[in-house]
Amino acid sequence: MRSLRVLRWLPFVVMFGVALTDVLAGRSLVFLPLLTLGPAFASVSGGVRRTAMVGAVALAICVPMAAHNDLLFTWENNLTVVSIAGVTAASMLAARLRLQRERELASVRQVAEAAQRVLLRPVPRRAGDLRVALSYTSAAAEAQIGGDxxxxxxxxxGVRLLIGDVQGKGLAAVETAAWVLGAFREAAYDQADLADIGERLEVSLARHLGPEQFVTAIIAEVGDEELTLVNFGHPPPLLVLAGGEPRTVDPPEGGLPLGLGAFGPGSAKAHRVPFHGGDRILFVTDGVIEARNTSGDFYPLTERAGLLTRDDPQEALDALRADLVSHAGGPLPDDAAMLLLHRPTGAHRGTGATESGRVHQPG
Structure with a gap:
């Protein structure tokens, strides 16, 4: 907003500076042709009418200044007037084309964001014996739509989940996300093993993705006292034990992202980690761990794990999100999705009940 205000006032500051310089320089030097900078700068941030107004102000300054320099109605001053009028007309055209492109871009962005909202349905607050929290932080306004x-x-x-990040930006990434989510929602019910779900996703994406496109992802299943995970080149989740001790859940063998399975020796392997009452596990996309501060330091997610120990999982995740934005010092350069699962102490699995409820999605 501050930069926008500066741009709006810049044409007037420039024209005032030109007039002042012309007066101080005396009649030997004439700076009036530089008044054309006013409407030129106005077209960068203003509309057609504002640009025309700035051009009119430039002409209003030019005439008395020309009289002051005894140049009124001379060919030099007439050329300056024609130049101001010509630059103003060209700047008005440029402003109109810029506004048209901005409207088209805004329309495309709205379509993409609407598509993302349809694809990324609100997750339940409860799934089985788990409490669930979600935070989805959109990137800065000037960034492209992402594929988280x-x-x-x-x-x-049992309870199964997917979190992933599509390579690239824009509508193509949203389309790929739709393919992944559709394949997962179908395979999660049909396939008994997580590895088979991964193979279904790989086959589906093979028909859709280009040769150098891919999707990093984690598929997980919650058991009685453990979690089963398959990691396809995605940032590892952060497990916070009941006592507050954090540790990253790295896979024993690195798996290639979805879409690149043909380039590896085999499919990603499932691995299990204990997940007892009181434990929490946080799944994130790379927009979280790759967020940098003004010094260029990445966000220290493990060091901030204490924020996740609050009683209410959503409050804990909101606190982590606020800390993430504070670390970045402003809007994030990339979308950041965080999914937190909490198994309350003494909870018993097996009901399979799901309590619907919209999860707050900041940003």
Whole structure:
């Protein structure tokens, strides 16, 4: 907003500076042709009418200054007047084209954001014996629409979830996210093993993605006292034990992202980690761990794990999000999705019940 105000006042500051310089320089030097900078700068941030107004102000300054320099009605001054009028007309055209492009871009962005809202359905606050929290922080307004995706479903095989990040930006990334989510929602109910879900996603994406496109993702299933995960080149989740001790859950073997399976020796392997009452696990996209501060330091997620120990998971995740934005010093350069699962102490799995409820999505 501050830069926008500066741009709006810049044409007038420039024209005032030109007039002042012309007066101080005396009649030997004439700076009036530089008044054309006013409407030129106005077209950068203003509309057509504002640009025309700035051009009129430039002409209003030019005439008395020309009289002051005894140049009124001379060919030099007439040329200056024609130049101001010509630059003003060209700047008005440029302002109109800029506004048209901005409206088209805004329309495309609204379509993409609407598509993302349809794809990324609100997750339930409860799934089985778990409490669930979600935070999705949109990137800065000037950044392109991203391809972060997430889903959590209660199936006959247990609670299963997906979190991922599509390579690239824009509508193409949103389209790819739709393919991944659609394949996961179907396979999560049909396949007994997580590895089979991954193969279904790989086959589906093979028909859709280009040769150098990919999707990083984690598929997880919640068991009685453990979590089963398959990591496809995605940032590892952060497990916070009941006592508050954090540790990252790295896979024993690195798996390639979805879409690149043909370039590896085999598919990603499932691995299990204990997940007892009181434990929490945080799944994130790379927009979280790659957020930098003004010094260029990445966000220290593990060091901030204490924020996740609050009683209410959503309050804990909101506190982490606020700390993330504070670390970045402003809007994030990339979308950042965070999905937090909490197994309350003494909770018993097996009901399979899901309590619907919209999860607050900041940004």
């Amino acid at each position: 995706l997430y889903e959590i479903v209660t199936t006959p095989h």
